[in-house]
Amino acid sequence: MRHLREPVTGAQAVVRSLEELDVDYVFGIPGGAILSVYDPLFESTRVRHVLVRHEQGAGHAATGYAQATGKVGVCMATSGPGATNLVTPLADAQMDSVPVVAITGQVSRALIGTDAFQEADICGITMPITKHNILITDPVEIPRTIAEAFHLASSGRPGAVLVDIPKDVLQATTTFTWPPKLHLPGYRPPTKPHSRQILAAAALIHSATTPVIYVGGGVIKAGAADDLRELAELTGIPVVTTLMALGAFPDSHPLHYGMPGMHGTVAAVAAMQRSDLLIALGARFDDRVTGHADSFAPHARVIHADIDPAEIGKNRNVDVPIVGDCREIIRDLTEALQPKHAVAPAPSLHKWRASLDAVRRAYPLSYDRPDNGMLSPQQVIEAVGQAAGPDAIYVSGVGQHQMWAAHFIGFERPRTWLNSGGLGTMGYAIPAAIGAKLGAPEREVWVIDGDGCFQMTNQELATAAIEGVPIKVALINNGNLGMVKQLQAIHYDGRYTSIDLATHSRRIPDFVKLADALGCIALRCGQEADIDTVIAQARAITDRPVVIDFVVSDDALVWPMIAAGASNDQILAAQGIRPLFDDNDNVEQGL
Numbered sequence: 001m002r003h004l005r006e007p008v009t010g011a012q013a014v015v016r017s018l019e020e021l022d023v024d025y026v027f028g029i030p031g032g033a034i035l036s037v038y039d040p041l042f043e044s045t046r047v048r049h050v051l052v053r054h055e056q057g058a059g060h061a062a063t064g065y066a067q068a069t070g071k072v073g074v075c076m077a078t079s080g081p082g083a084t085n086l087v088t089p090l091a092d093a094q095m096d097s098v099p100v101v102a103i104t105g106q107v108s109r110a111l112i113g114t115d116a117f118q119e120a121d122i123c124g125i126t127m128p129i130t131k132h133n134i135l136i137t138d139p140v141e142i143p144r145t146i147a148e149a150f151h152l153a154s155s156g157r158p159g160a161v162l163v164d165i166p167k168d169v170l171q172a173t174t175t176f177t178w179p180p181k182l183h184l185p186g187y188r189p190p191t192k193p194h195s196r197q198i199l200a201a202a203a204l205i206h207s208a209t210t211p212v213i214y215v216g217g218g219v220i221k222a223g224a225a226d227d228l229r230e231l232a233e234l235t236g237i238p239v240v241t242t243l244m245a246l247g248a249f250p251d252s253h254p255l256h257y258g259m260p261g262m263h264g265t266v267a268a269v270a271a272m273q274r275s276d277l278l279i280a281l282g283a284r285f286d287d288r289v290t291g292h293a294d295s296f297a298p299h300a301r302v303i304h305a306d307i308d309p310a311e312i313g314k315n316r317n318v319d320v321p322i323v324g325d326c327r328e329i330i331r332d333l334t335e336a337l338q339p340k341h342a343v344a345p346a347p348s349l350h351k352w353r354a355s356l357d358a359v360r361r362a363y364p365l366s367y368d369r370p371d372n373g374m375l376s377p378q379q380v381i382e383a384v385g386q387a388a389g390p391d392a393i394y395v396s397g398v399g400q401h402q403m404w405a406a407h408f409i410g411f412e413r414p415r416t417w418l419n420s421g422g423l424g425t426m427g428y429a430i431p432a433a434i435g436a437k438l439g440a441p442e443r444e445v446w447v448i449d450g451d452g453c454f455q456m457t458n459q460e461l462a463t464a465a466i467e468g469v470p471i472k473v474a475l476i477n478n479g480n481l482g483m484v485k486q487l488q489a490i491h492y493d494g495r496y497t498s499i500d501l502a503t504h505s506r507r508i509p510d511f512v513k514l515a516d517a518l519g520c521i522a523l524r525c526g527q528e529a530d531i532d533t534v535i536a537q538a539r540a541i542t543d544r545p546v547v548i549d550f551v552v553s554d555d556a557l558v559w560p561m562i563a564a565g566a567s568n569d570q571i572l573a574a575q576g577i578r579p580l581f582d583d584n585d586n587v588e589q590g591l
Contacts, residue, residue, distance in 0.1 A: 031078025033105030059089020064432030095422030156189025218282015427456030465519025479504025
């Protein structure tokens with residue numbers, strides 16, 4: 001252990017802890033209670049502070065950095081409103097199992113509980129939406145507590161951790177010791193699965209006639225994409241990947257049948273509904289996937305593998321639970337399923353895959369050109385994906401454009417698709433893309449955003465411009481809160497209310513002028529013939545952010561769609577509701 005002889009302040013201990021933890025970036029805004037940290041942070045040659053325009057941007061930037069790199073993202077804020085502005089990104093990170101550590105200033109210890117200026121009980125506020133949080137009351141505990149925060153955020157099921165430090169603790173004199181001895185009694189996240197459960201799962205898989213591998217974001221968190229592919233190719237089992245797992249299995253692979261759930265592909269929904277065995281890997285049976293839970297995959301037995309035992313059996317009864325790290329589980333399953341261990345031949349899956357192939361051919365992802373002659377949003381997003389390719393990182397906002405991006409961009413590898421899946425946070429994309437680009441500067445980073453989401457956090461483009469972070473923004477400007485409009489069209493007989501953003505009718509704001517004012521190169525595209533040229537122009541600019549205002553039709557809807565809470569057997573298509581599995585439908589016979 002290394003004991004520093006000279007005294008340090010609590011604030012210096014914070015910065016030295018971050019340095020020892022190999023933190024590259026801290027996203028934040030200074031304020032009175034946290035200000036003492038900024039003096040030693042200014043002197044640090046190892047940690048770069050990125051001054052954002054709003055604390056929410058700091059939290060989302062930390063999340064984007066973590067999602068792109070797999071490392072812990074760090075954000076910082078002062079007490080009171082600074083800390084409470086982190087609530088949304090912390091909840092967002094926790095929902096999507098992203099390792100983020102937030103460091104907040106707090107009023108001095110003597111003032112806690114007095115309603116002092118800019119006092120807020122941020123530990124109490126964030127207790128339900130973080131993996132852990134702690135208020136440090138002794139400066140000597142700073143190194144250990146911050147080290148524990150990073151360990152908690154990144155180990156087991158990753159998540160958000162908040163460390164709150166009073167102003168006088170930061171100003172007090174203490175000593176710095178590194179590495180500290182962690183003290184986390186009872187925290188022992190499992191990694192190695194139980195061999196008995198692996199054998200039980202292998203036996204179920206070996207006897208299944210219509211199995212499906214249901215992949216969640218935990219596979220990406222575990223770094224298990226290559227292992228997943230080996231398992232799928234060994235067994236020939238169809239694979240579906242959730243919104244958070246796109247890129248965990250190549251979209252182009254013949255065993256991949258797409259994204260399941262509310263806006264999933266018909267083939268993926270069909271696979272799950274007619275499966276006799278679901279092999280859930282790092283997934284949590286989210287309501288967006290299952291729809292009406294009682295009618296979801298009604299004939300399927302379930303193998304549920306997850307590092308978080310609280311998820312297993314929470315939303316669906318499980319036949320074989322496996323607790324552990326997804327990579328370890330997949331590797332053990334692959335070994336157990338090797339032909340040398342089989343006591344009898346496994347059933348052929350040829351007929352099963354052929355039936356799903358028939359559904360995929362009958363219901364491909366497609367779109368129509370708008371009758372009004374305006375740009376098709378799907379075509380724009382597809383063109384961006386084709387131009388930037390599978391090595392780029394795509395960061396999406398929330399809404400129709402998110403679903404179109406999930407469908408019409410090809411994802412071939414992990415950590416190329418970043419979005420707010422669990423919380424569905426509008427405004428996530430711009431700051432998250434900044435974090436992603438700083439974490440992976442050699443990668444091309446594209447934002448797919450809507451005009452509603454964009455207006456929530458577009459001020460962070462100034463951060464990108466000043467900090468020299470050349471992200472590229474494909475702004476899908478349909479003049480409306482598109483997903484809300486779609487729901488009103490379907491469920492409220494087209495009674496549209498409070499969805500017109502005036503970005504079409506009155507051009508308020510003018511996104512080209514706004515982006516230019518924020519220090520970006522600003523372009524606009526409204527003609528199909530110009531799409532590829534404008535994208536190429538944006539890709540050629542590498543020294544500053546670029547925003548393309550794609551003025552698209554406001555009539556496009558996201559298909560397929562399953563109404564919230566409805567059975568997955570009922571798909572809402574352009575022509576209306578129809579049974580997905582109809583015995584008189586030749587395409588689907590045999591499922």
